[in-house]
Amino acid sequence: MISRREFLQATAAASALTVGGGVGQLGRVAAQQRLTQADITRFDPLGTVTLLYVTDIHAQLMPLHFREPSINLGVGEARGVPPHISDAEFRKYFKLATGSAEAFALTSDDFVALARNYGRMGGMDRVATLIGAVRAERGDDKVLLLDGGDNWQGSWTSLQTRAQDMVEVMSALRLDAMVGHWEFTYGAERVKEIADKAPFAFLAQNVRDNEWQEPVFEARKMFERGGAKIAVIGQALPRTAIANPRWMFPKWEFGIREEDLQKQVDESRAAGAAVVVLLSHNGFDVDRKLARRVKGLDVILTAHTHDAMPGLIRVGDTVLVASGSHGKFVSRLDIEVKDKKVAGVRFKLMPVFSDAIAPDPAMKALVERVRAPFAKDLARPIGKTDSLLYRRGNFNGTFDDVICHAMLAERDAEISLSPGFRWGATLLPGDAITWEDVTNATAITYPNCYRSQMTGAQLKEILEDVADNIFHPDPYFQGGGDMVRVGGMGYALDISKSVGSRVSGMVHLKSGKPIEAAKSYTVAGWASVNENTQGPPIWDVLAAHLAKAGAIRIEPNNSVKVTGA
Amino acid sequence: MATASIPRVRLPAQAKPGELIEIKTLISHEMESGQRRDSAGKVIPRKIIKQFVAAFNGKTVFEADWHPAISANPYQSFFYKAAESGEFTFTWKDDDGSEYVAKNKLTVG
Amino acid sequence: MVLKSVEKTRRETLTLAAMAGLALLIAPRMSLADEAAVAAEIKKLYGDKKLESGKIKLDVPEIAENGLVVPINVEVESPMTDSNYVKTVHVFADGNPLPGVVSYRFTPACGKAAASIRMRLAQTQNIVCIAEMSNGALHSVKANVKVTIGGCGG
Numbered sequence: 001m002i003s004r005r006e007f008l009q010a011t012a013a014a015s016a017l018t019v020g021g022g023v024g025q026l027g028r029v030a031a032q033q034r035l036t037q038a039d040i041t042r043f044d045p046l047g048t049v050t051l052l053y054v055t056d057i058h059a060q061l062m063p064l065h066f067r068e069p070s071i072n073l074g075v076g077e078a079r080g081v082p083p084h085i086s087d088a089e090f091r092k093y094f095k096l097a098t099g100s101a102e103a104f105a106l107t108s109d110d111f112v113a114l115a116r117n118y119g120r121m122g123g124m125d126r127v128a129t130l131i132g133a134v135r136a137e138r139g140d141d142k143v144l145l146l147d148g149g150d151n152w153q154g155s156w157t158s159l160q161t162r163a164q165d166m167v168e169v170m171s172a173l174r175l176d177a178m179v180g181h182w183e184f185t186y187g188a189e190r191v192k193e194i195a196d197k198a199p200f201a202f203l204a205q206n207v208r209d210n211e212w213q214e215p216v217f218e219a220r221k222m223f224e225r226g227g228a229k230i231a232v233i234g235q236a237l238p239r240t241a242i243a244n245p246r247w248m249f250p251k252w253e254f255g256i257r258e259e260d261l262q263k264q265v266d267e268s269r270a271a272g273a274a275v276v277v278l279l280s281h282n283g284f285d286v287d288r289k290l291a292r293r294v295k296g297l298d299v300i301l302t303a304h305t306h307d308a309m310p311g312l313i314r315v316g317d318t319v320l321v322a323s324g325s326h327g328k329f330v331s332r333l334d335i336e337v338k339d340k341k342v343a344g345v346r347f348k349l350m351p352v353f354s355d356a357i358a359p360d361p362a363m364k365a366l367v368e369r370v371r372a373p374f375a376k377d378l379a380r381p382i383g384k385t386d387s388l389l390y391r392r393g394n395f396n397g398t399f400d401d402v403i404c405h406a407m408l409a410e411r412d413a414e415i416s417l418s419p420g421f422r423w424g425a426t427l428l429p430g431d432a433i434t435w436e437d438v439t440n441a442t443a444i445t446y447p448n449c450y451r452s453q454m455t456g457a458q459l460k461e462i463l464e465d466v467a468d469n470i471f472h473p474d475p476y477f478q479g480g481g482d483m484v485r486v487g488g489m490g491y492a493l494d495i496s497k498s499v500g501s502r503v504s505g506m507v508h509l510k511s512g513k514p515i516e517a518a519k520s521y522t523v524a525g526w527a528s529v530n531e532n533t534q535g536p537p538i539w540d541v542l543a544a545h546l547a548k549a550g551a552i553r554i555e556p557n558n559s560v561k562v563t564g565a
Numbered sequence: 566m567a568t569a570s571i572p573r574v575r576l577p578a579q580a581k582p583g584e585l586i587e588i589k590t591l592i593s594h595e596m597e598s599g600q601r602r603d604s605a606g607k608v609i610p611r612k613i614i615k616q617f618v619a620a621f622n623g624k625t626v627f628e629a630d631w632h633p634a635i636s637a638n639p640y641q642s643f644f645y646k647a648a649e650s651g652e653f654t655f656t657w658k659d660d661d662g663s664e665y666v667a668k669n670k671l672t673v674g
Numbered sequence: 675m676v677l678k679s680v681e682k683t684r685r686e687t688l689t690l691a692a693m694a695g696l697a698l699l700i701a702p703r704m705s706l707a708d709e710a711a712v713a714a715e716i717k718k719l720y721g722d723k724k725l726e727s728g729k730i731k732l733d734v735p736e737i738a739e740n741g742l743v744v745p746i747n748v749e750v751e752s753p754m755t756d757s758n759y760v761k762t763v764h765v766f767a768d769g770n771p772l773p774g775v776v777s778y779r780f781t782p783a784c785g786k787a788a789a790s791i792r793m794r795l796a797q798t799q800n801i802v803c804i805a806e807m808s809n810g811a812l813h814s815v816k817a818n819v820k821v822t823i824g825g826c827g828g
Contacts, residue, residue: 627778630777636792640791642789646783
């Protein structure tokens with residue numbers, strides 16, 4: 001999957017570091033392995049073209065913690081192969097030393113101790129510094145900056161400004177092109193308004209108006225860098241109209257549209273492109289399948305599934321880049337072009353260690369300016385946590401547990417359902433929970449927390465349906481995201497089975513009684529894709545709970561029993 | 566209340582001889598499937614457009630029999646290989662015997 | 675802050691019904707077609723004649739965005755000359771109340787045996803396409819379309 005040469009490139013930084021003695025000697029290891037800005041940007045340049053790639057920033061302007069998943073199961077062909085490996089297995093595959101800076105950035109175990117050592121990651125002012133450094137080294141005329149989408153959503157400031165904060169930040173970074181997914185949840189009109197006005201291209205070859213099947217957005221854009229023509233083709237999340245409320249963009253339809261994509265690739269070549277790039281919000285497994293079926297793609301910049309990998313994955317003549325999320329990484333891909341073709345590539349996943357990288361002053365000022373109107377509100381203390389609160393993982397995250405508990409308590413429900421979103425910052429034990437933290441986990445344009453009656457049969461159908469979106473063996477039938485989080489109810493899941501027979505043993509936790517198919521239960525949940533969902537916004541439900549709950553302590557959650565992995 | 570069925574057609578006005586053109590059509594129609602019940606539990610009777618016919622200079626070139634599974638406000642597209650100038654007649658035939666007709670000229674040269 | 679618990683409204687009930695699938699599309703207790711019903715339709719048209727694979731390109735979404743409006747594009751490989759063309763294409767669905775979706779009759783004047791339409795799908799099911807060539811040969815292809823409740827995306 002990964003060639004030895006790329007492997008060595010990918011792990012060059014790690015192998016230069018001492019292989020640490022593990023968690024017991026963290027202090028010493030950390031002291032030896034602390035990266036500097038020069039370590040992060042060090043790169044042996046290749047050719048005349050550099051692609052810089054960021055994705056799934058989820059509107060995070062400030063440095064934060066984001067814990068990578070401890071469980072990230074793959075099914076079918078994706079079983080047990082990157083990115084569907086985690087922790088020790090991941091470190092072994094990519095040759096990362098336990099306790100190293102890379103291990104902290106890319107794996108989940110020992111997160112709290114390592115976080116206290118290595119500090120936060122991301123922050124758009126640090127991202128700006130790295131981008132500026134590469135531009136200075138290579139020259140502006142050789143560098144293309146691309147964003148894989150899920151840039152405009154995920155914070156209180158982006159929600160309040162309807163993404164204006166991120167549009168200004170990305171414009172200041174001189175972004176060349178982006179694609180979309182959560183962007184569409186601001187509604188068709190707002191997306192079109194930004195796409196029409198912004199200095200960067202908003203590309204999507206796979207969005208059509210559902211009346212006449214005409215393209216809604218520019219499908220691709222040709223750039224010239226380092227003397228080579230580079231075609232960038234955009235791909236929005238093909239499942240946007242299923243994963244998010246379709247009523248927000250009722251006249252648009254999506255889909256993978258492989259054949260149309262092949263036409264875009266062929267037309268790009270005919271127009272003289274030496275490099276053809278797919279800027280894709282398909283998700284990694286979909287892109288891996290697509291790379292085998294669509295001919296002539298040199299590079300796929302993957303997104304959506306939030307995977308971060310310190311090496312390239314090669315499928316035939318196509319290389320796949322996975323650049324993580326939340327501003328934790330900036331990917332650099334140097335491309336050598338000979339005879340109007342890609343002759344070589346060299347890659348580095350640059351980790352954005354906030355303490356190691358000097359903030360770019362202009363971007364720092366811009367971030368302060370866009371946050372200023374909300375600064376007081378963002379800093380408002382709501383609660384406190386004694387536990388690590390994270391979200392990412394296939395089945396449950398401790399932050400989701402808090403949200404599920406909040407819904408049970410505040411909405412007086414027997415069972416609660418919380419979406420398996422992969423975005424949201426991580427909080428460390430001892431952290432205060434501010435309004436910014438509450439909204440980093442909840443800021444969406446359809447936040448209403450419903451309270452309703454569902455039968456056991458309906459609950460099973462929901463779990464089966466969501467499980468099929470994650471564990472269908474064919475990635476083209478998957479929808480992305482993690483399993484819906486459940487409060488007040490346990491169940492067993494056999495991921496090797498097919499839809500309708502994966503879920504069993506549903507039990508009401510409080511009474512210990514099995515869930516009965518015909519019985520009605522009071523269920524609270526949020527992020528329903530249905531229009532006119534009634535109920536208070538989830539951030540108010542969560543804040544009300546936090547205000548009463550005192551310091552949050554989350555016990556290990558064993559309510560989902562997983563087999564078949 | 567049924568809405569008036571208004572057909573809309575998109576096709577190029579001109580084509581070269583031998584050129585393949587795509588014809589896209591839409592018509593507003595509820596396409597009541599006969600499988601739904603009203604609030605009183607009574608089956609709502611079927612009323613659909615059951616056939617679409619495209620003719621060029623009076624000669625049928627493409628036909629489609631539509632079943633109740635076809636979506637409301639039906640869309641139908643197909644192809645035609647331009648040979649000579651003339652006129653398309655598109656006809657939508659309703660269950661109730663009504664016919665909705667649209668005509669479009671094509672210049673070939 | 676105290677949040678008032680709200681009684682279940684009719685709208686919420688409808689919302690839940692929508693979440694629980696597309697059951698409202700069809701009347702209660704109305705039976706759905708199955709593979710056998712589609713096979714029976716094909717037998718009615720063509721008896722036990724052999725169905726070959728290949729030639730048909732059936733383009734349907736893997737996952738329907740809206741079960742009420744699912745685009746389907748069919749294209750059959752053929753020179754479309756007076757002596758060699760695609761006569762008929764039938765489309766069936768094996769999980770709808772009735773198996774029939776659409777039947778196309780092409781002529782050589784079409785130049786290309788391809789057509790697009792939008793259909794309703796009551797649930798996850800297979801779409802079956804049969805093409806009859808001018809020499810009487812039959813081709814068939816099948817594709818699965820998933821109809822899902824949606825939501826919960828990452």
